[in-house]
Amino acid sequence: MTTPDQDALVQRTLRARRLGLHTQHQPIVIMRTDCHVCRAEGLTGRSQVLLSAAGREVRAALFQVEGEGLLAPDEAALSEIAWEMLGVTEGAPISVTHVPALESLASVRRRIYGHRLDAAAFADIVGDVAAARYTDVHLAAFLTAGAVLPLDEQETVDLTAAMIAVGDRLSWDAPVVVDKHCVGGLPGNRTTPLVVAIVAANGLLMPKTSSRAITSPAGTADTMETLAPVDLDIAALKRVVDQEGGCIAWGGAIHLSPADDKFVRIERELDVDTEGQLIASVLSKKIAAGSTHVVIDIPVGPTAKVRSEEDARQLAERLRAVAARSGLEARCLLTDGTQPVGRGIGPALEAHDLLAVLRNAPGAPDDLRRRAASLAGVVLEIGGKSEPGEGAALALETLAEGRAWTKFQAICEAQGGMRVPPVAGQTHPLAAAQDGRVVHIDNRKLARLAKLAGAPDVKAAGIFMEVRLGQDVARGQPLLHVHADTAGELAYALDYAAIAGDIVRVEP
Amino acid sequence: MTTPDQDALVQRTLRARRLGLHTQHQPIVIMRTDCHVCRAEGLTGRSQVLLSAAGREVRAALFQVEGEGLLAPDEAALSEIAWEMLGVTEGAPISVTHVPALESLASVRRRIYGHRLDAAAFADIVGDVAAARYTDVHLAAFLTAGAVLPLDEQETVDLTAAMIAVGDRLSWDAPVVVDKHCVGGLPGNRTTPLVVAIVAANGLLMPKTSSRAITSPAGTADTMETLAPVDLDIAALKRVVDQEGGCIAWGGAIHLSPADDKFVRIERELDVDTEGQLIASVLSKKIAAGSTHVVIDIPVGPTAKVRSEEDARQLAERLRAVAARSGLEARCLLTDGTQPVGRGIGPALEAHDLLAVLRNAPGAPDDLRRRAASLAGVVLEIGGKSEPGEGAALALETLAEGRAWTKFQAICEAQGGMRVPPVAGQTHPLAAAQDGRVVHIDNRKLARLAKLAGAPDVKAAGIFMEVRLGQDVARGQPLLHVHADTAGELAYALDYAAIAGDIVRVEP
The missing domain is CATH 1.20.970.10 (Transferase, Pyrimidine Nucleoside Phosphorylase; Chain C)
Structure with missing residues (x-):
């Protein structure tokens, strides 16, 4: 027999039901339109409700379903994300109430x-x-x-x-912990894994966490994921760094700056990435990761994220100032942002470029090699492993001797085992319409084309560049190849290419 | 036998399935995680997809469900709003593709x-x-x-x-078509139905369309809905106005400014209502409704939407200017916004006030009567039914003689039949903590309290004011009563009242 109080409690709860419904990021609860809790609490017509179970709470959108088919009257079905956040089991009691006001x-x-x-x-x-x-x-x-x-x-x-x-913080038993970051906007500029390998091979501590793409066709975490597992938790990350001196992990799995992931999803949907948010995003992750020194790559070009030297200098100044006030020493490098770096654009295509550079393969993209070496050089200098002005040479030597490649493989193994990046099932060339010289490459249109082909969600998708600025081409010669996994995505990207105007401009 | 092309088409479509799922405003499609169309088109991981069927298109959020329970592999389940927008029948073929980029x-x-x-x-x-x-x-x-x-x-x-x-437009066979609007922010300021009744009783054409609440506990449409049907289509609205000279309809049902409803839903969620959007919202609806002259009520007070005379004059100037450039003559009235109008706050409670004024009932709120008469007076003047300065007297006379009440009942009947506003099941007083005088009433806190009690979605919910500014009260005397439909909502509102600080301030 239940007491009246228990009766009241039973009547105010519903039984949790798992539907296996993937709703992207949305916590959702589905209840019957004739649900007694909705009526008793006056929840019908509310857009959000508060779910509580065993001390955990989740705000969820309230959906309602008519009739008998899907749910029993006393069931509340949860989307997967709500299910995980609430940590319930099938049939567990859930209370559903009004959401408190958010001050x-x-x-x-x-x-x-x-x-x-x-x-x-x-x-x-x-x-x-x-x-x-x-x-x-x-x-x-x-x-x-x-x-x-x-x-x-x-x-x-x-x-x-x-x-x-609001997030976790790492601490390291070392006086100098280095990091690097690129503000982005330049397709294919995937120097981070090279820098980590070079720097760690020279004995500096570099616990690198990277993000997935915000508005670009690939983030470092997207690319690295095609080469090794990147969703390390804090224990795994510590183990890898203790063992190898460096790692290339996805920041989202270790809650270093958990609010940032929520911001990034929205910035991605808006295709907007602003200075203040960018700085807070970058620096919060570096500081939470325990870094003391950071080198920041700012590519400058008419179709890069930062369009002019003046904008770049302002951004660098703001980055340095905010970093200094937050206890971090930042050095900014303004780099060439007039064309993509390397030949691949998209997670797996960029991974293939990285492997070529690390292995000193014939035809490895020299621009990617030199750029990584100059960034790694500054990291080595501020980390005290090289005299000023001599870091880049040490970095190139580390690559040439194969020490970076050895270190990179060791890091991949420590992260869970090296992987072979996938290759796309569908490729299609975009060819030069006339004889002439490549005079302009539109980074923004390239990025959009790669995204329409499926990058970064489809790892093998993207673009492989066949030409560089200043190169002479003949009519009909491929300027680039679009890579996609499905005919649908390839067609979707090519539809855009047909109306986008010059992506790679050739003039007689 | 099917041709290869037909085969391809069949393979790219799914069968529509109606789940009876109410998702508020969200068009949603649910497909199996192992859906062949998702795989062929590369849709997995996309947040939005384009649904097409028989020439109609809907952008929908893509949810996915695991396993056999909910859907067959070739089914696509639609939320109710997606179902309606797409206009399909059970089992109809739907094609699912990438959403085109929005320029x-x-x-x-x-x-x-x-x-x-x-x-x-x-x-x-x-x-x-x-x-x-x-x-x-x-x-x-x-x-x-x-x-x-x-x-x-x-x-x-x-x-x-x-x-x-982007919406429909009405046209009327009359040289003068009048309208009125209140910018809001003052609880209980429900003059519109009175103004329409007074003005129509005097022979002016006033086809009034109103909105539901944006950030307030009741919009005119919410209140009017407790007295008569308000979801008139264009044909019904024309019939009512041709017959009675006026109507009080919900604007959302007649697509006069369909984008506005989308904006309003978001403004409501943000609790933000800006000048430019407010002006465009108001004027677009007036102009689309065929109005030639409009009177706009701007309540001014420290806790009203417009806080100072200067802000009010700026808003009035901008409203007049934009109206003039859009072909509409606007007159703005700055009114007292220091305390609520009438005694009820919330759809049904405000409706009871309206009925009291129209019926010349004893105890009818005189402030509401006088305010409606002064606004109606200006409408009568700009509409040429009264000499300048004499409109308010004519309006009061129209009320006193019962002509407004007769006209109001006729309009309600023409709109589909007069209704009796509901009465809440739960009421609770907030009492004075000490003897003294009422020196301040916080409109914003009142509005929030009424909304927490369930208004405007719960028609009977809200607040009944027991005192006015300047009134002497004794300790323990009720300052107001909270009205709610359920004990849950009443408790929720009273929780807020307990922490909100002075809603009605009494000083010795």
Whole structure:
């Protein structure tokens, strides 16, 4: 026999039901339109509800289903992400109630109306974001507000600190821990795995965590995943770095800056990547990873993310300043951003370029080799492994002697075993329409073409460049090949190529 | 026997399945994780797909389900909204492909980066919004961009024109067609049904369409719905207006400015309502409804939407200017916004106030009566039914003689039959903590309290005011009653009241 109180409790809960429903990132609960809890709590017509079970809480979108087919009246079906977040088992009691008001949204509204925020406001916002309390609409509004009225230096410092505070932090038993980062926007610029291998081979500690692509066809984590497992947890990452001096892991698996993943998903949907958010994203991850020194690659070119030297210098100055105020020494390198680096664009195609450079293979892309060596050189210099001005030579030597390749293989094995990057099932050339010389390559259109072909989700998809700036070509000669896994994706990309105007411009 | 082409077509389609799944506004398609179309088209991991059937297209979020339980491998289950938009029948073939890129998002990004947009850009954006091609993230970014860097006059004119262009337009066989609008922010300020009744009783044409609540506990459509059907289509609206000279309909049912409904849903989630969007929303609906003259009520008070006389005058000036450039004559009235109007806050509670005024009942709220009469008076004056300065007297006379009540009942009957507003099952007083005088009433906290109690979705929910500014009260005397349909909602609202600080401030 149950007491009246227990009766009341039983009546206010529903039984958890797992549907195996993958809803991307969305926590969703599905209840019957005639559900007694909805009626008793007045939840019908609410867009969000709070699910609670055994001390855990999840905000979920409320969907309702008519009739008998899918659910019993006392069942609440959860999407996979809600199921995981709530950590329940089949049939477990779930209580469903109103979502409490989010006080931090008042700060988002203040920012929308043009007022700047203080450290406490950023801490509240980022705390709610990391706890998955914000809807996509809230996230998009916060990010857009910080784009239209760009975050100032103080706000960027505060956002960075807030993003560090909500995640895990690594600490290392070493006085110098190095890192590198590229602000992106240049297809194929996949120097990170080379830099880690070179630097670790020379005895510096470089626990590198990378992101997946935001608006590009491949992030370092996407590329590296075709060569070795990258979803290391903190214990695995520590083990790899203790053993090899370096790693190339996906940052998302280790919660170093968990709010950033939520921001990145929205920035990707908007195809917007702003300075303040970029700086907070980069620096929060470096600092949380325990880095003391970081080298930042800023490619500059008319179709790169940073279009002018002046913009690049401003960004470098802001990066240095925010880093310094956050306890990190940053060095920025302005690099050539007029054309892609290497020949591949897309996770696996870039991995093939990396392997060629590491193995000193004939035909390995020399621009990728030189660029990686110059970045690794600065890392070696600020890390005290080389005299100023001599780092790049040491880096090239490390590659030429095969020490970087040996180290890279050891890191891959330590991360779980080396993999062979896939090759696409479908390729198609885009050919020169006339004889002439390659005078311009549009990085943005290349990136879009590679994404339409399926990159980064389809690992083998992307573009293989057949020409470089200044090269003479004959009519009909392939300028690039599009790689795709399916005929549908290939057709989709080629449809875009047909209307995009010059992607690679050839002039007589 | 099928030809190879037909085979290919059959293989690329799935069979439509109706789940009866209510997903609020979200078009969703659910497919099996082992679905052949997903694999052939490379759709797995895409967040959006394009559904096509018999010439109609819908962009839908792609959810996937594991295993046999829910769907056959060749079935695609649609949410109710996707089902309606696509207009399919059970088992009909649906093709599922990549979503084409939305060119108008480039304009949204330009706006995010601080550039102003021209008429063509607004036309493209609003066209895509009205066709439901924008995700919530896109909508939130567009609206936020126009809030942080407020729309200028030209942008507001262009947005207004774009919003009119994508919807239906009404035309009337009359030289003068009047309208009124309140910018909102003042709980209980439900003058519209009174103004329509007064004005129509005096022979002016007033085809009024109203919105549901955006950030308030009740919109005119929410309140009116408790008194008569408001979801009139164009034919019904024309019939009512031809017969009675006026109507009070919900604008959303007649597609006068269909993009606005999409914007409003996001503004509601953000609890943000900006000047440019407000003006475009109001004027696009008035112009599409065929109005020639409009009177706009701008309540001013420290906790109203417009907080100062200066802000109100700026808004009035912008409204007049944009209206004039859009072919509409607008008159703005700055009104007292220091406390709620009438006694009820919430759809049904406000409806009870309206009935009391129309019936000249004892105890009918005099502030509501006088405010409606002054607004109706200006409408009568600009509509040529009264000499300047004499409109309000004519309006009060129309109420006192019962002509407004007769007209109101006739309009309700013409709209489908008069209804009795519901009464809440649960009420609870908030009492004065001490003897003293009511010195301040916080409209924003009142609105929030009413919304937490369930308004506007729960028609009977809201607040009944027991006191007004300047009134003397004794300790323990009720300042207001909270009305709710369920104990859960009542508790939820009272939880807020306990922590909200002074909602009604009493000082000795």
